[in-house]
Amino acid sequence: MMSATEPQGESSVARVPMVPVAPHPPLRRYYAEEGERQVFLNELFNRTAYQYRNIDKATGFGSGLWYRRKALREAGLKPGMHVLDVACGPGLVAQCARAIVGPSGSVIGLDPSIGMLREAQKGPCRNFVRGIGEQLPFPDRTFDFLSMGYALRHVSDLKTAFSEYRRVLKPGGIVLLLDICRPRSPFLLSLSRFYIKTMMGIVFAASTGNRDMKTLMEYWWDTTEYCVPSETILSALGEMGFVDASLHEIFNGLLRDYRAVKAEKTV
Known part of the structure; x- marks a missing residue:
């Protein structure tokens, strides 16, 4: 694993x-303070990474890997x-990407959490780097495709992150950001809040004896509930030099x- 380094080379939109x-x-x-967030x-994440695959199965009712491959x-x-x-976490998106790109392609996962990287190493992928999305330790125009699974809420600044994503992608390269968001239906919003923030927090904390699991699920939902609207994300992508930005x-x-x-x- 590597540590993040200062990016060099191609001028970044973030420098404007x-x-x-x-x-x-x-x-x-x-x-x-905001400086304490990371x-x-x-x-x-270091204290809860060992349960992340189980969390994914519980939140996605077993469909998480299928949905990632499809997206x-x-x-x-x-x-x-x-x-x-x-922000590869335990490597679930990386695992799905590896199956698609095959032996002629390559997948590198990046995450700031040592615990998450240790969990990711247990999967089929082996190339992982420690770092953050706002400061990617890779040369310009390195990748054809960049993914981020359910972690957009954890960056400090969308524009800085998107500028870095643009920098390391080749011209014509694709970015895919998966996210869990506030549903528009008041009923589904209340149901999702109860299931993720309350029920799953209690169940995982009780079953593991780890009180951090309750904090994790509460934080997960709070960042979901207060996340900026999709229009803000699409606008930031456009400002940072991406085209054909779309929401599905x-x-x-x-x-x-x-x-x-x-x-x-x-x-």
């Missing part, structure tokens, strides 16, 4: 003065492509994925 766009307001219940996240294929992932999976959703907007392409002509 711009107003930062956080994915959600600071959640003071979990950390006192430390809080790393420590929380990757529909976004344009093909055999032979070189993929970067940002199911279950009344509970599951959404954002797709965009790096413009062939770069600035």
Whole structure:
């Protein structure tokens, strides 16, 4: 595994003065200052990473890997492509991408949590790097495809992250962002909030004896509930040099994925 380094080379859109766009307001219940957020996240994920595959099965009712493969294929992932999976967690998206790109392609997973990277190493992928999405330790124009599964809420600034995604993608490269969001239906919103924030938090904390599981599920839902609207995400992608940005959703907007392409002509 590697540590993040200062990106070099191709000029980044992020170098242009711009107003930062956080994915959600600071959640003071979990950390006192915004600068403490990444430390809080790393420590929380380090202590709960061993249960993340079980969480995925419970939230997706066993359909998580199928849904990831479907989204990757529909976004344009093909055999032979070189993929970067940002905030890879236990490597579920990376695992699905590896099955699609085959032996002629490659997949690298990146995550700031040592615990998550250890879990990811237990899967079929072996190429993992420690780092954050806002400062990718890769040369310009390295990848054909960049994915991020259910972690957009954890970046500090959408524009900085998207600028880095654009930098490491080849012209014509594809970005796919999977997310869990607030459903529009008041009933489904209340049901989702209860299931994820309350029920799953209690069940996982009780079954594992790990109180951090309750904190994890509560934080997961709070970042979902207060996340910026999809229009903000699509607009940030466009500002950072992506084209053909689109939103695809199911279950009344509970599951959404954002797709965009790096413009062939770069600035």
